[in-house]
Amino acid sequence: MNGSTPKYAHAEIERRWLVDLPAAGSLDGLPCCVIDDLYVADTRLRLRRMEDAASTVVFKFCKKYGGEDISEAIANLYLTEAEYRTLSGLPGQRVRKRRYAIAGGALDIYGGVSSLAIFEIEFATVAEAVSYRPPAFARVEVTRDPAYSGAALAVSRGVPAR
Numbered sequence: 001m002n003g004s005t006p007k008y009a010h011a012e013i014e015r016r017w018l019v020d021l022p023a024a025g026s027l028d029g030l031p032c033c034v035i036d037d038l039y040v041a042d043t044r045l046r047l048r049r050m051e052d053a054a055s056t057v058v059f060k061f062c063k064k065y066g067g068e069d070i071s072e073a074i075a076n077l078y079l080t081e082a083e084y085r086t087l088s089g090l091p092g093q094r095v096r097k098r099r100y101a102i103a104g105g106a107l108d109i110y111g112g113v114s115s116l117a118i119f120e121i122e123f124a125t126v127a128e129a130v131s132y133r134p135p136a137f138a139r140v141e142v143t144r145d146p147a148y149s150g151a152a153l154a155v156s157r158g159v160p161a162r
Contacts, residue, residue: 009075017138019117024137031101039151040092059084093154
């Protein structure tokens with residue numbers, strides 16, 4: 001990347017925390033969507049299907065270029081359902097999560113016997129991100145911890161793609 005954002009990409013500036021779910025309170029009535037991600041094997045590509053409570057579905061293909069600290073260059077391409085179906089046959093790891101809009105950010109809950117919850121929030125500038133104080137339910141920051149990246153969670157909590 002050589003310190004510059006690739007053409008057609010933008011900087012994603014975000015921070016992430018592990019969440020104490022009981023401290024977050026009831027999620028009933030909060031805007032929610034179900035997200036199915038496919039992290040394509042041996043790449044930095046992600047195929048995503050998002051469905052909201054009104055059954056509106058959005059398909060997109062994302063490339064994450066990597067970055068330093070809390071800023072990373074990414075590019076998204078919105079797809080038709082037919083394009084999504086074609087790409088969904090790629091090898092990789094899949095993961096499903098429920099995303100709730102809460103406290104100005106997003107609370108992602110990864111299912112399973114013991115649910116994992118991560119709060120994330122995006123910012124316009126690095127300075128804004130650095131000065132941000134998370135809500136009380138956000139406990140341990142995992143922004144820079146590779147074990148909590150989407151791709152790593154797909155491996156640990158997901159299922160292999162067909």
